[in-house]
Amino acid sequence: xxxxxxxxxxxxIAAARVGATPERCPFVDDRPENVHVARAMETAEVHYRExxxxxxxxxxxxxxxAGST
Numbered sequence: 001x002x003x004x005x006x007x008x009x010x011x012x013i014a015a016a017r018v019g020a021t022p023e024r025c026p027f028v029d030d031r032p033e034n035v036h037v038a039r040a041m042e043t044a045e046v047h048y049r050e051x052x053x054x055x056x057x058x059x060x061x062x063x064x065x066a067g068s069t
Contacts (some may be wrong), residue, residue, distance in 0.1 A: 006035050028054065 008022075015022040027038035028046045038045035048054055 008041065011037065011041065011043075 009028065011022045011025065015025045018025070023043050024043040026046060027035060028048060028067050029035055030048055032047050035045040035047055046054065
């Protein structure tokens, strides 16, 4: 990709590849120092320690938009 965490460029590239805006792409990471860029972009950020943390509260996932699959 030519970019790396925690720079904003990596999130812009990833969002473009899935056809979404960065704000609609939740950022999930086990390193709290990486979530600051997601917070600055006003996207959902999730700091987890164990995979089970993600199953306990899926509220960070964006809501589906009308007409999306």
